[in-house]
């Protein structure tokens with residue numbers, strides 16, 4: 001379960017303070033699929049990074065399965081991320097010199113739990129990338145890259161999946177593959193926080209949260 | 220998958236960055252090793268050259284010394300002791316001494332101990348007109364050897380001319396048809412011809428030798444002489460000064476000149492050769508030393524410069540590498556990789572660059588240094604130097620990569636990941 005309580009995030013730049021998040025309270029249970037929507041600059045990405053333990057809010061509390069993640073040390077938070085959180089970004093952030101299978105295995109650098117190559121290949125196969133195992137990202141289409149990034153995020157079966165605009169670059173066919181995989185994840189008890197503008201995608205969500213100027217407008 | 224494997228994969232699949240770093244370390248290690256090898260060879264060669272020169276010189280000196288000993292054995296070393304006021308110019312111009320000293324000088328000299336001189340021959344000489352024959356002659360009165368009182372009497376060097384007899388030079392007896400056994404008058408006194416000398420080609424050919432005392436009477440120079448010939452001195456040319464000192468201490472009113480210049484010349488030549496050889500060794504040493512200093516200076520400028528440049532270059536390459544891998548760093552942090560592991564990602568790479576650079580650079584530097592020094596020998600390969608290189612080159616690379624690695628680890632992943 002993901003719980004955000006009265007989160008604010010201020011950016012200070014050249015004497016100017018930007019309130020990216022302003023008293024956001026949000027709760028997402030296990031098996032819940034929440035879409036976060038809103039205009040550009042409304043604070044969606046900020047919200048996602050804060051929820052994933054990568055961006056400490058200026059105030060407020062974030063709990064994941066009753067762990068106050070910003071109460072942890074930097075190192076503990078890294079370990080916590082490795083065990084509980086999966087990230088997917090619009091820009092994939094695949095490692096360019098690693099093959100697809102290697103990219104999917106990257107979380108193993110932080111999480112020592114044993115996952116066999118067979119399981120990894122099964123995961124990749126479930127996203128339709130079986131014949132791309134030994135290609136490097138530069139040789140893949142946008143959809144394939146995004147599916148690889150999703151496979152990587154799902155490797156250790158995280159409690160929470162945080163995805164930012166992951167369908168933005170994809171064609172309907174790829175969107176469907178990705179959404180099906182997200183549905184599987186949700187059905188297996190995972191919590192999803194998905195940032196998207198896509199109305200079709202939003203329809204699959206259990207709940208849609210609208211952000212405006214760092215505040216939740218309605219949900 | 221672990222960090223080490225990731226480092227290796229990055230190196231293998233992105234060879235250029237690694238290669239550029241490697242070149243830099245190779246360059247630095249090559250320079251240092253090359254300079255050290257060159258200096259080592261230089262020192263060895265210097266030792267060899269100097270040793271060779273010294274050997275050659277000592278061999279030559281042995282030969283010279285030997286020659287000299289042979290010459291000395293046969294000829295001795297002759298001195299002429301003259302009155303102090305004798306003008307040497309006149310002596311050489313007139314062929315005889317014109318100043319006088321007491322005959323007792325000889326006895327004083329003979330009585331003095333510790334003489335380097337062996338035989339003393341006093342003489343009185345004067346160029347005169349032979350009244351009976353109207354010929355210019357050099358009349359020489361001789362006494363034979365004066366024995367040293369403190370030495371065993373030896374076989375006399377020159378047999379004294381018996382009283383009432385004379386020995387006649389070649390030119391005189393030849394032109395005047397004088398024969399041994401003839402009786403001749405000289406300044407009113409009658410002398411029997413004791414001996415007619417062979418041609419000598421010098422003033423001796425117009426010289427008449429008679430007994431010293433008779434000469435003193437004829438020339439009215441009682442108890443006076445004008446030269447003492449000292450023969451077969453036990454000394455080398457370079458000892459002339461000590462012989463002089465010895466003579467002067469006994470006979471302050473005299474001067475000593477050397478006769479038989481060929482001996483002196485040989486002795487001096489030998490001394491000169493020895494000095495020249497020593498000078499040559501010295502100048503070779505100076506030359507080698509200067510060359511070393513030059514090379515040392517060059518190395519002492521080159522080495523730090525190369526080390527600095529190489530360190531900066533590696534640091535620069537790592538900064539480029541860190542920047543180009545921002546996205547990678549962001550995602551690694553997002554999946555839970557710790558800061559320290561991000562540092563390792565770069566430091567391991569630096570370590571590998573340093574190690575492989577040290578390895579390649581050492582052998583390359585060894586080769587180049589050998590060419591530079593002009594000598595190739597496996598004996599210059601130093602295990603400890605190699606070990607130090609394997610230690611310090613990676614340290615250098617780590618030092619260079621440390622700040623970029625720290626920057627990489629400190630990067631805010633949120634900042635990177637937000638950039639869409």
Ligand SMILES: Nc1ncnc2c1ncn2[C@@H]1O[C@H](COP(=O)(O)OP(=O)(O)OP(=O)(O)O)[C@@H](O)[C@H]1O
Nearest residue numbers: 011013018020039040041042043044045046047637
């Ligand atoms: N590092 C930063 N320094 C200053 N301001 C920032 C910083 N990061 C984000 N902001 C500001 O915070 C606000 C929220 O940014 P955020 O990236 O969360 O928006 P978003 O909803 O994800 O927008 P988009 O749909 O364009 O991705 C924006 O006004 C942005 O300019």
Ligand SMILES: [Mg+2]
Nearest residue numbers: 044045046164
């Ligand atoms: Mg955003």
